[in-house]
Amino acid sequence: MKINIKDVARKAGVSTATVSRVLGDFPGVREKTRKKVLKTVSKLNYEINAVARNLRKKKTNSIGIIVGNVLSQFYSVIAKSVEDTANKFGYHTILCNGDENSQKELEYLKVLKSNRVDGIILTPTGKNSEYVQHLINSKTKVVLLDRLIEGVDCDAVLVDNANGAYKAVKHLIDQGYRKIGIVSGYLDRTTGAERLRGYLQAIEEA
Known part of the structure; x- marks a missing residue:
């Protein structure tokens, strides 16, 4: 027979509301009562309904990460660092x-929103600005990674691509090279556009 919250309350000698407060980690419960409830939960092997608990707390302790390519060493290292840091603070990552x-990015954004993640870290394609803005307007915390989205104002963690490209090209010029090409990446992404800008600036100054 499946154990429910009423069984736990009956066995612990408390109300179902008290059991709910203990399992939801809410304040206002004496430590002695809290320990008794948790001991009863363990003894009865009661399985906590995480979904229901999260709905009550309005928090899932989860963070969604959408990267451009999981096979990229750049993104895989970042994803691992995010996961390690999140874990230290009691969060898990998706x-x-x-x-x-x-299109795939948009689908994942919708999935993460429906799963009520506490925040989303996104390497954007730049094509879903309206939906990203919708997320921000609906109080979903969004942090952009490596790229910006035109017209969307939110926190971002970026690399100075323009300055990096400029310094790399200038170094080659200083070494006497004159025929210098560039593989910038997608020019419709801020990363590629900024690399090209830095490259052209160095060429023009030569």
């Missing part, structure tokens, strides 16, 4: 491979 595909 990793999604956007594959540089705007």
Whole structure:
């Protein structure tokens, strides 16, 4: 027979509301009572309904990460660092491979929202600005990674691609090289556009 919250309350000699408060980690419960409830939960092998608990707390302790390509060493290292840091603070992560595909990215954004994640870290394709803005307007915390989205104002963690490209090209010029090409990546992403800008600036100054 499956154990429910009423069984736990009856065995512990408390109300179902008290059991709910203990399992939801809410304040206002004496430590002695809290320990008794948790001991009863363990003894009865009661399985906590995480979904229901999260709905009550309005918090899931989960963070969604959407990266451009999970096979990229750059993104895999970042994803692991995010996971390690989140774990230290009691959060778990949901990793999604956007594959540089705007439709796939949009689907993952919707899935993460429906799963009520506490925040989303996104390497954007730049094609879903309206939905990302919708997430921000609906109080979903969004942090952009490596790229910006035109017209969307939110926190971002970025690399200075323009300055990096400029310094790399200038170094080659200083070494006497004159025929210098560039593989910038997608020019419709801020990363590629910024690398090209830095490259052209160095060439023009030569």
